[in-house]
Amino acid sequence: MVEDASGLIMIGAGIAVGITGLGAGLAERDVGAAAVGAITEDVSLFGKVMILMVLPETIVIFGLVVAILGIFVM
Amino acid sequence: MLMSESMSRIVIVGNKSRLDEAINALYSLDAVHLIDHTNGADEGFAIGASRPYSPKASERLLKVKAAEKELGINPKKTKSEPISVKDIDVQISSDGIESVEAEILSVIEEKNRIAQNVSDLKAKEASLKLLCKLPINIELYRGYESIAVFVGSVKSDPTEVLSAFTNAETFISFHKKEQGVVAVFVKKADKEKISTALSDYGYTEIAVPEGAGNPSELLATTVAEISVEEAALEEMNAKIKSLSEKHESFLVASDEELSLTVKKGETPLRIATSEFSYVVDAWVPTARVAEVEKGLSASLGNSVYVELQENRGRNLKEEEEAEGRFKKTPTKSNNGNYGKHFEYPTSLVSVPKYQEVDPSTIIGVFLPFFFGFMVGDVGYAIPFIILGAYGLKVAKSKEFQGIATVLFFGGIWAFIFGMFFFGEMLGMHFITDGELAAEIAAGTNTTVTWEYLLNIKLPEWFCGIIPGEAGVSKLHAVTFLLKVSVYMGIVHLLLAYVVGFFNVKMQHGVKAAMFEKGGWIFTFIGMVVVCYAMTELLFTTPMPAVEGELLYTFVIGFVLLITGIALCWKTEKAQAILELPGIVGNILSYTRLAAIGMSKAGMALAFNYISIIMIGAGIGGMMGVIAGFPVFLIGHLMIWVLAILSAGLHGLRLQYVEMMNKFFVGGGQEYDPLTVKRKHTKIVETEV
Numbered sequence: 083m084v085e086d087a088s089g090l091i092m093i094g095a096g097i098a099v100g101i102t103g104l105g106a107g108l109a110e111r112d113v114g115a116a117a118v119g120a121i122t123e124d125v126s127l128f129g130k131v132m133i134l135m136v137l138p139e140t141i142v143i144f145g146l147v148v149a150i151l152g153i154f155v156m
Numbered sequence: 157m158l159m160s161e162s163m164s165r166i167v168i169v170g171n172k173s174r175l176d177e178a179i180n181a182l183y184s185l186d187a188v189h190l191i192d193h194t195n196g197a198d199e200g201f202a203i204g205a206s207r208p209y210s211p212k213a214s215e216r217l218l219k220v221k222a223a224e225k226e227l228g229i230n231p232k233k234t235k236s237e238p239i240s241v242k243d244i245d246v247q248i249s250s251d252g253i254e255s256v257e258a259e260i261l262s263v264i265e266e267k268n269r270i271a272q273n274v275s276d277l278k279a280k281e282a283s284l285k286l287l288c289k290l291p292i293n294i295e296l297y298r299g300y301e302s303i304a305v306f307v308g309s310v311k312s313d314p315t316e317v318l319s320a321f322t323n324a325e326t327f328i329s330f331h332k333k334e335q336g337v338v339a340v341f342v343k344k345a346d347k348e349k350i351s352t353a354l355s356d357y358g359y360t361e362i363a364v365p366e367g368a369g370n371p372s373e374l375l376a377t378t379v380a381e382i383s384v385e386e387a388a389l390e391e392m393n394a395k396i397k398s399l400s401e402k403h404e405s406f407l408v409a410s411d412e413e414l415s416l417t418v419k420k421g422e423t424p425l426r427i428a429t430s431e432f433s434y435v436v437d438a439w440v441p442t443a444r445v446a447e448v449e450k451g452l453s454a455s456l457g458n459s460v461y462v463e464l465q466e467n468r469g470r471n472l473k474e475e476e477e478a479e480g481r482f483k484k485t486p487t488k489s490n491n492g493n494y495g496k497h498f499e500y501p502t503s504l505v506s507v508p509k510y511q512e513v514d515p516s517t518i519i520g521v522f523l524p525f526f527f528g529f530m531v532g533d534v535g536y537a538i539p540f541i542i543l544g545a546y547g548l549k550v551a552k553s554k555e556f557q558g559i560a561t562v563l564f565f566g567g568i569w570a571f572i573f574g575m576f577f578f579g580e581m582l583g584m585h586f587i588t589d590g591e592l593a594a595e596i597a598a599g600t601n602t603t604v605t606w607e608y609l610l611n612i613k614l615p616e617w618f619c620g621i622i623p624g625e626a627g628v629s630k631l632h633a634v635t636f637l638l639k640v641s642v643y644m645g646i647v648h649l650l651l652a653y654v655v656g657f658f659n660v661k662m663q664h665g666v667k668a669a670m671f672e673k674g675g676w677i678f679t680f681i682g683m684v685v686v687c688y689a690m691t692e693l694l695f696t697t698p699m700p701a702v703e704g705e706l707l708y709t710f711v712i713g714f715v716l717l718i719t720g721i722a723l724c725w726k727t728e729k730a731q732a733i734l735e736l737p738g739i740v741g742n743i744l745s746y747t748r749l750a751a752i753g754m755s756k757a758g759m760a761l762a763f764n765y766i767s768i769i770m771i772g773a774g775i776g777g778m779m780g781v782i783a784g785f786p787v788f789l790i791g792h793l794m795i796w797v798l799a800i801l802s803a804g805l806h807g808l809r810l811q812y813v814e815m816m817n818k819f820f821v822g823g824g825q826e827y828d829p830l831t832v833k834r835k836h837t838k839i840v841e842t843e844v
Contacts, residue, residue, distance in 0.1 A: 128504050129501075129503075129504030129505035129506070129812065130505060130506070132504070132808070132809070132812060133505070133809075133812045133813050133817075136805075136809040136812075136813060137813065139748075139809070140741055140744075140745050143744060143745055143747060143748050143751070144741070144744060146747065146748075146751050147638070147744055147747050150634055150635075150638060150747075150751075154634055154635050155635065155695050
């Protein structure tokens with residue numbers, strides 16, 4: 083491995099977290115708007131809506147794992 | 157503990173002439189979940205009619221509710237000495253409610269009349285205040301035959317435009333800061349012109365009050381009248397308050413009693429009746445069938461007959477074979493003292509079906525555990541425990557009880573992790589270990605510990621309970637913490653798959669469970685083993701040869717994986733392969749446990765660093781303390797509040813999405829027995 087690669091790894095980690103964060107955010111924007119609408123209609127939907135709401139979060143978790151692997155393992 | 161209570165279906169048949177006694181008996185048992193009768197379900201039976209006393213009781217209940225609203229009484233929040241049922245019944249039947257209603261209505265009407273007077277007088281006062289600015293007596297504004305009068309307020313000064321009307325008499329009072337007033341007396345022929353001219357200046361007509369004389373004198377009288385009326389209004393309010401105090405306990409008690417009477421009176425609308433008999437179909441917890449039978453025959457003697465129809469099992473076949481209205485069995489959760497605190501999170505998703513495991517207890521084990529792992533800090537744990545304990549004691553609503561439970565038990569886990577695993581308080585380790593001490597002394601490590609900060613040496617036994625030398629560092633031992641999170645996830649998910657297997661086994665038998673869920677257990681374990689071997693292979697440098705132990709691991713993993721997929725193939729077809737990345741996704745989702753802990757530690761480090769520099773190195777002295785301490789406090793308070801949101805919600809999400817999706821279906825019907833809940837009334841034993 084090249085000596086200077088550590089900087090590139092950091093940039094890669096940043097991109098991994100940043101872009102996945104944007105992706106999760108875009109997805110949650112739509113789900114969240116619909117979720118608030120649904121809860122206003124019927125409060126008992128909270129649990130079901132929360133499941134849908136947090137599904138896209140996984141995307142950013144993947145990004146985070148990739149970033150951490152990059153920083154600490156490579 | 158994990159299953160809801162088993163239920164039995166009974167049928168109660170009796171003589172219609174003793175229906176009222178039967179209804180009373182059913183309510184007092186607090187065990188009978190009525191199955192609504194549908195017309196035409198049984199030949200010769202129809203839905204019953206409400207009891208004769210019910211309409212009168214409804215009418216009175218309406219009056220009570222109206223009176224409560226007028227007096228501002230909320231029965232849910234009122235605390236009053238319970239009144240005996242016999243007393244309240246006597247008072248209600250001797251028209252007590254009607255007389256209270258009359259008393260209240262007369263006071264309320266009087267109050268409304270006075271309030272109307274006050275608002276009329278206030279309007280008069282406002283007009284007079286404006287008219288005071290013009291030198292004209294009130295009676296001069298009216299009573300002309302050929303002259304039109306304009307009196308009103310203006311927004312800008314109309315002097316210029318009005319001076320053009322030579323045959324009009326104008327009076328204007330205009331100051332920049334006050335509202336302008338204008339009075340114009342003009343021949344009726346010129347009325348339109350003046351009206352058009354004034355409209356450009358924001359003219360609004362003032363209603364000239366009745367009466368005669370100088371407006372300022374009239375104003376003085378009006379102000380005096382207002383104060384008299386307001387005093388009267390005040391008196392009325394006091395009267396209403398005293399009425400409310402006087403009748404409060406009677407009203408809430410009769411509200412409760414009448415609601416109950418109405419409910420009982422309308423019970424026949426849910427059961428089947430013929431000309432001389434009634435038939436009640438009901439669900440009863442199996443353990444209480446004998447008690448119900450005994451209770452009913454004790455109060456009704458020979459004129460009631462109870463028969464056990466079935467003890468409903470958990471196999472879905474029984475449900476499918478049952479008649480329409482007997483299909484669904486109500487779920488009476490049975491979670492024990494600890495698990496019942498966590499029924500709320502389950503209920504947010506759905507009521508568990510009768511034929512499935514109630515996840516509340518599993519949530520109760522893992523949710524506080526995950527919460528504690530994510531927080532993992534003694535300094536944040538103690539306020540959580542205190543707040544949670546306080547909430548459990550004080551909170552009434554289900555929502556706050558649920559939150560308090562998570563905070564309390566989660567706080568305990570956070571304390572355990574903070575003390576015995578991370579060895580941290582407010583983002584700082586307790587102990588400076590050997591290596592760290594040398595680094596700090598050399599200035600190559602900026603980590604601050606409590607020992608270093610307070611310049612003390614903690615006792616040996618204390619250092620002994622913390623793993624490693626100073627505890628696990630959230631920011632440095634990242635790989636280790638990620639591994640721990642993933643292992644926790646594997647345990648959690650495996651449990652979820654096993655529960656899923658158990659559910660299907662209960663509903664459809666072992667064979668179905670093996671194909672539907674058993675396959676997933678094999679696939680999951682296989683995937684875990686393969687992934688483990690893969691990480692060994694890829695992240696070890698130089699890359700090891702695939703032989704010996706590593707080879708066996710791969711082989712075992714693939715065998716399990718293929719067995720699993722083969723089992724799943726029957727029910728899922730190609731979906732079984734498509735779902736494989738989902739398993740990895742689910743497991744990796746648990747890395748949030750480490751990630752959130754890490755983000756908290758990072759924030760804490762930043763705030764500690766800033767405030768310590770402010771106190772120590774940067775500003776120094778007293779000023780440093782004054783500036784640095786609030787930063788420390790506010791910073792940690794912020795992290796603490798964020799911990800509730802992030803740790804709480806993410807912990808809950810792992811239960812909902814990763815775990816419950818594997819087995820929970822929901823859509824059950826809640827067990828809702830006929831029961832009598834008294835708060836403002838009581839049954840005195842000697843009267844019964």
